[in-house]
Amino acid sequence: MAANLHDIATSGEVVIQGATIHYQGPNGPVQVLSATDLTLSSGSFTALIGPSGCGKSTLLNAIAGFVRPSGGTIRVDGRPVTGPSPEVGVVFQQYALFPWFTARGNIEFALKRFGLSRAERREAALEALAEVGLHGRAETYPGQLSGGMKQRVALARTLASKPKVLLMDEPFGALDAQTRVSMHELLLRVMDAHRSTVLFVTHDVDEGLVLADRAHVMSATPGRIIDTLELGERRNRSVDKVDTAYIANRNRIMGLLRHREDEPAAALPRRATA
Structure with missing residues (x-):
């Protein structure tokens, strides 16, 4: 089956220049x-945090190939994004x-678009369901399932x-x-196994801090990245195990999200990292 899908090693770099x-x-x-430069390195987990309507979902849709940038470029593994790709999952x-x-x-x-046989599709589906803890629910219809x-x-x-991104x-x-x-715990466990490059869009500051290794904060429309926090990979990934770095990062982001254009940026708390 794997031979019929794109083979994935350490790949999935996303480079956005002046988009x-x-x-x-x-x-x-x-x-x-606004003109945005952003690099998602291979295997990284990045959060994009910002208020509703700031353009973070629009940027995600552009990376997915659903929206064409008015200017600038978006590349995945050096290839321009010109439309949806099986290498980019959403x-x-x-x-x-x-x-x-x-x-x-x-x-x-x-999985039909990959030209797999019926047996290969079944095998892949059952494997994926088992990975997310739903092996016993394979024959259950969506109306019989909870939201989670x-x-x-x-x-x-x-x-x-098996998307790269x-x-x-x-x-x-x-x-x-x-x-x-x-779901946070499940996602982190699954991503440790897949090592896909992840971009996670959220307006929930705590969610971004718990999940990501790096967080970019976006301003209100027209959206632009106004700060980047390097959170690190080795830390307690749970809101019930917060430390001083977590609190400082949270305060920093909340301050940025509340910040008005006429307020001096120097008044914001200093950035901390994990």
């Missing part, structure tokens, strides 16, 4: 994203599962194609607090 995005509004062009907040397919059927349907289970199926569907657009935003914590 801008405009939409056509009723009164003319509206700038959504998980949205909405599960987008077909209600008439079982959990296994949803994953198998997504549906998102596990959506994650399994994306991971089954995994883009996640507030995937846990609709889940309750307890389920979100369990």
Whole structure:
């Protein structure tokens, strides 16, 4: 089966240079994203944190190939992004599962584009479901699953194609607090095994700090990156095990998100790292 999918070693670097995005509004062009430079190194886990409407989801959609930048370039492993690619997987907040397919059927349907045999698709689907803790739910329909289970199926569907880059657009935003914590633990465990390059979009500061190795903070529209925090890989990844660095980072980001243009940046707390 693996030979029929793209072979993935240590790869998945994303390089964004001077990317801008405009939409056509009723009164003319509206700038959504200011010129942005950003590099996601292979195997990294990066959070993009910002207020609603700041352009972070638009930037994610541009990396996915759903939105074409008005200017600048976006490259994955040196190749320009010109449209959706099987090497770039996306998980949205909405599960987008077909209600008439079982959990296994949803994953198998997504794998049809790779030209796998029916047996290979079944094997891949069952493997992906087992990886997210849903081996016993393969023949269950979405309407019979909880929100957390549906998102596990959506994650399994994306991971089954073994993407080099995994883009996640507030995937846990609709889940309750307890389920979100369990999904955080699951995601970190799965990503340790896959080593895909992850960009995780969220407006939840704690979620970004718990999950990511690096966090970029975006301003309000037109969106631009206003700060970067190097969080490090070796730290307690749980909001119930916070330390002084975590608190300082949280205060820094919250200060940036509350900061008005007429306030002096020097008044913000100093950045800390894990």
